[in-house]
Amino acid sequence: xxxxxxxxxxxxxxxxxxxxxxxxxxxxxxxxxxxxxxxxxxxxxxxxxxxxxxxxxxxxxxxxxxxxxxxxxxxxxxxxxxxxxxxxxxxxxxxxxxxxxxxxxxxxxxxxxxxxxxxxxxxxxxxxxxxxxxxxxxxxxxxxxxxxxxxxxxxxxxxxxxxxxxxxxxxxxxxxxxxxxxxxxxxxxxxxxxxxxxxxxxxxxxxxxxxxxxxxxxxxxxxxxxxxxxxxxxxxxxxxxxxxxxxxxxxxxxxxxxxxxxxxxxxxxxxxxxxxxxxxxxxxxxxxxxxxxxxxxxxxxxxxxxxxxxxxxxxxxxxxxxxxxxxxxxxxxxxxxxxxxxxxxxxxxxxxxxxxxxxxxxxxxxxxxxxxxxxxxxxxxxxxxxxxxxxxxxxxxxxxxxxxxxxxxxxxxxxxxxxxxxxxxxxxxxxxxxxxxxxxx
Numbered sequence: 001x002x003x004x005x006x007x008x009x010x011x012x013x014x015x016x017x018x019x020x021x022x023x024x025x026x027x028x029x030x031x032x033x034x035x036x037x038x039x040x041x042x043x044x045x046x047x048x049x050x051x052x053x054x055x056x057x058x059x060x061x062x063x064x065x066x067x068x069x070x071x072x073x074x075x076x077x078x079x080x081x082x083x084x085x086x087x088x089x090x091x092x093x094x095x096x097x098x099x100x101x102x103x104x105x106x107x108x109x110x111x112x113x114x115x116x117x118x119x120x121x122x123x124x125x126x127x128x129x130x131x132x133x134x135x136x137x138x139x140x141x142x143x144x145x146x147x148x149x150x151x152x153x154x155x156x157x158x159x160x161x162x163x164x165x166x167x168x169x170x171x172x173x174x175x176x177x178x179x180x181x182x183x184x185x186x187x188x189x190x191x192x193x194x195x196x197x198x199x200x201x202x203x204x205x206x207x208x209x210x211x212x213x214x215x216x217x218x219x220x221x222x223x224x225x226x227x228x229x230x231x232x233x234x235x236x237x238x239x240x241x242x243x244x245x246x247x248x249x250x251x252x253x254x255x256x257x258x259x260x261x262x263x264x265x266x267x268x269x270x271x272x273x274x275x276x277x278x279x280x281x282x283x284x285x286x287x288x289x290x291x292x293x294x295x296x297x298x299x300x301x302x303x304x305x306x307x308x309x310x311x312x313x314x315x316x317x318x319x320x321x322x323x324x325x326x327x328x329x330x331x332x333x334x335x336x337x338x339x340x341x342x343x344x345x346x347x348x349x350x351x352x353x354x355x356x357x358x359x360x361x362x363x364x365x366x367x368x369x370x371x372x373x374x375x376x377x378x379x380x381x382x383x384x385x386x387x388x389x390x391x392x393x394x395x396x397x398x399x400x401x402x403x404x405x406x407x408x409x410x411x412x413x414x415x416x417x418x419x420x421x422x423x424x425x426x427x428x429x430x431x432x433x434x435x436x437x438x439x440x441x
Contacts (some may be wrong), residue, residue: 013123015258017150020132021134021154021167030224030228031218032129035251037089045129047127048092049130051133051140058093062093069096070094073117074114092125122269123267130268132303144176145171148264149178151183156184156192164200183216186218188220296425
């Protein structure tokens with residue numbers, strides 16, 4: 001393991017790529033590492049941010065075991081340059097990059113120190129690739145939003161497609177308007193990879209009204225699997241090797257896609273500075289370059305809202321909290337939320353209910369809550385009332401009886417009886433006289 005100062009400054013912003021996925025086990029880290037090594041092999045200056053977990057999985061895959069990570073930088077124990085690892089073809093790796101999320105909880109001076117160092121670092125490279133955390137965690141979502149291109153790794157496993165669709169949906173709900181690129185890993189061939197992408201793309205078009213970009217496929221390969229076990233990425237093999245050649249093709253497709261996208265004026269550090277919850281505090285900008293991460297921004301509505309939420313979190317982090325205070329605060333928040341009942345509000349309420357850990361309730365409280373929610377559902381959308389259909393009048397025959405209005409005087413009835421055949425019943429006769437015989441004689 002070696003720690004080394006990065007190479008000379010690159011006046012242009014690097015191309016930033018997030019390698020992400022909706023779930024773990026799709027080969028995301030392997031793709032990120034092999035792609036970074038391939039670009040470095042093509043004489044590009046590449047920085048790989050290991051943002052998957054604090055365990056520094058990327059460096060382990062090349063046989064490096066870092067003594068320090070970004071957590072040590074944030075603790076003030078070392079500089080950012082001190083934790084950079086260098087591997088084959090001059091690829092630089094920052095282990096534990098997921099810790100940048102903690103900058104949002106640091107004080108202005110401390111977070112600025114980290115972000116300023118990250119800004120000065122990233123501008124020295126041609127590519128900055130982030131291996132993000134899988135799933136819908138806030139850190140992973142921010143890492144995707146911080147880059148100009150999100151490459152989502154999926155597999156033919158249906159669960160992988162479902163999780164990738166959920167990730168795209170959450171990103172869209174949070175205002176992510178760029179088109180994700182889809183890379184199908186562990187495919188049996190080009191036909192299966194294209195079919196897997198088409199299924200995901202069709203779902204995105206139908207339910208999210210967006211079309212995805214097809215980045216290509218990586219075939220299921222025993223050499224690739226063994227390379228992970230042996231800590232020797234396939235990108236180190238001769239270019240003629242089929243496993244290695246796949247990533248050169250992927251690098252070419254990546255560059256084609258990047259050429260279609262405008263370069264972003266701000267990098268990853270600038271994004272994290274912008275979303276920092278304590279950004280409104282006036283911070284002097286470093287003199288290194290104009291228009292960089294530390295430029296002061298006037299607090300906008302979004303920043304004010306995030307600050308308010310932070311203050312509320314700080315209050316409720318104290319224990320114990322007055323139940324009446326909690327009741328009043330959240331009642332007012334829900335009343336504010338309910339002023340405009342549109343599809344977004346409904347989605348917020350549904351997501352909020354889904355985030356509660358209902359399994360921690362005891363059976364009695366579960367039953368009480370379930371009853372309340374059913375009553376609330378009935379108020380929102382009352383079930384249709386069942387109306388009893390009246391039975392047809394013709395289905396019930398009246399009991400025969402003598403009625404002067406219907407049959408006339410008795411002497412007339414006697415004459416009619418004498419005129420009828422001997423075998424006619426009295427019931428038939430009375431129905432005939434009252435008009436209910438239905439054509440019978």
